[in-house]
Each structure stands twice: as structure tokens, then as C-alpha cells.
Amino acid sequence: MPKIQIPTPLRQYAGKQPAVEVNAGTIGDALSDLVARHPELRRHLYTDEGKLRAFVNVYLNDEDVRYLQKEATAVKDGDSISIVPSIAGGLN
Amino acid sequence: MLKIRRKEYAALRQHGEETYPHECCGVLLGQMPANDNGVRTVTSVARAGNTRTDSAHNRYNIDPKELIRIQREGRERGEDIVGFYHSHPDHPAQWSPTDLADAHWVGCSYVITSVEKGKAALTNSFELAGDGEDDKKLVAEKIEVA
Numbered sequence: 445m446p447k448i449q450i451p452t453p454l455r456q457y458a459g460k461q462p463a464v465e466v467n468a469g470t471i472g473d474a475l476s477d478l479v480a481r482h483p484e485l486r487r488h489l490y491t492d493e494g495k496l497r498a499f500v501n502v503y504l505n506d507e508d509v510r511y512l513q514k515e516a517t518a519v520k521d522g523d524s525i526s527i528v529p530s531i532a533g534g535l536n
Numbered sequence: 537m538l539k540i541r542r543k544e545y546a547a548l549r550q551h552g553e554e555t556y557p558h559e560c561c562g563v564l565l566g567q568m569p570a571n572d573n574g575v576r577t578v579t580s581v582a583r584a585g586n587t588r589t590d591s592a593h594n595r596y597n598i599d600p601k602e603l604i605r606i607q608r609e610g611r612e613r614g615e616d617i618v619g620f621y622h623s624h625p626d627h628p629a630q631w632s633p634t635d636l637a638d639a640h641w642v643g644c645s646y647v648i649t650s651v652e653k654g655k656a657a658l659t660n661s662f663e664l665a666g667d668g669e670d671d672k673k674l675v676a677e678k679i680e681v682a
Contacts, residue, residue, distance in 0.1 A: 449604075451617065452616050452617050452618065452643065453642040462611070462616070487668065488669075503600060506601055528600040528603055529640035530597070530638065531561070531563075531597070531598040531600075531620055531641070532596060533595075533596055533631075533632070533634055533635035533638045533639060534622075534632065534634045535595075535627050535632050535634065536634055
């Protein structure tokens with residue numbers, strides 16, 4: 445099964461687990477399965493309109509899924525999916 | 537509270553001096569609070585590149601791909617991401633509206649070092665507190681250097 449790596453701030457909404465195995469054939473399925481298992485994650489990952497929040501990056505192994513086939517990107521056993529909230533800031 | 541050893545504390549301050557007049561950025565690895573004591577413990581720091589080369593004097597951004605690598609290497613050592621650091625060249629060690637708007641790792645520490653004319657001055661830490669995007673806030677926290 446593919447495994448989703450959960451970033452530290454979101455683990456409290458995922459049973460305190462650092463990673464969650466999901467039943468999925470695509471990235472979209474994987475995220476759906478994740479929030480089905482841990483419903484509290486939904487509001488942290490998605491807007492009220494159901495879109496993935498802009499600052500939430502999703503990587504399949506080392507590739508940004510935005511540059512693959514987005515939510516339709518195929519996943520397989522042994523894949524590592526990472527949810528990475530962006531890290532940025534600066535003066536003013 | 538953020539607990540950090542002198543070596544790691546010196547390393548993140550030095551990073552800000554090296555990149556001056558540009559902002560530096562990096563990742564704090566260690567242990568999240570095991571209970572309600574609220575102490576994040578830093579056991580290593582990892583430098584990251586600043587991808588904002590268009591405006592590196594007043595902006596920073598860490599490439600998620602680099603973060604995934606740092607996270608993976610930390611995991612192999614039994615460390616989690618507990619926070620981030622960056623510098624404010626010739627500007628106080630206080631968070632800015634941009635810092636708050638772009639902070640999304642609730643429960644983590646955001647360490648800011650002011651670098652004045654190339655020398656690291658004050659270093660402050662702020663916890664990103666709250667329950668999510670709607671009520672997040674950066675709250676000053678004590679740094680214990682041991």
C-alpha cells in the first residue's frame with residue numbers, strides 16, 4: 445500500500461501517526477482515503493469549496509504532483525506520498 | 537518553549553551572517569513535546585537554500601523537495617521537524633505580517649535572527665499557535681540555550 449507521510453502539525457488529527465497507509469490507485473484516491481480515515485484532517489487540507497489549500501504541497505516520492513497528473517497521478521505499493529505545507533516568509 | 541544546544545544555536549545565527557544581506561532559512565529537527573509541557577527540543581539544524589532569489593533580501597522560501605529530504609534524513613535519526621529558522625537582515629527579530637501569513641506549521645517554532653550589518657544580533661522564537669489557518673498566531677516563546 446502507498447504510505448502518506450504526515451507533517452508534524454497534522455499528526456494530532458491523524459491519530460498521532462507519522463505516516464498512514466492508504467488504499468489508493470491515484471493521488472486523489474489516497475487523499476480521499478486519508479481524510480475518510482481521519483475526518484479531522486479535511487479542514488486542514490481543503491478549503492470550504494473542497495479544493496486543496498494553496499499552501500499544501502503534495503509530493504509523490506520526490507516529485508510535485510502538480511507537475512505530474514495532479515490528483516490523477518497513479519500510485520502503487522511502496523510509494524511515499526508527502527504532504528508538505530509551504531515554508532516561507534520575510535520582511536514587511 | 538524551545539530548547540536548543542549552544543552548537544545548534546550558534547549554527548543558525550552564523551548561517552544568517554553568511555547569507556547577509558540576504559535572508560537565510562533552515563529547519564529545526566528534534567522532538568516535539570512529549571506531553572503538555574510544551575517544550576520542543578532541537579537536536580540538529582539543517583540549512584536550506586532560499587529559493588526566493590528574486591527577492592532574497594526580504595523573502596525566504598524552502599523548496600518542498602529539499603524539506604522532504606531533510607525530513608527523511610531526520611526520520612532516519614529519530615528526529616521530527618519541530619520548527620524553522622530564518623534571518624531578518626538589518627531588521628528586528630520580530631515576525632512580520634508576511635511571516636504570519638506564510639506560516640502553516642501550527643505547533644512548530646519559528647526562529648528569527650536579526651542580522652545587523654552582517655553580525656547576528658537578537659534571536660527570538662515564536663510558536664505558531666492556534667487550531668489552524670483561521671485562528672493562527674505567532675506567540676513569543678522562551679529559548680533555552682544549554
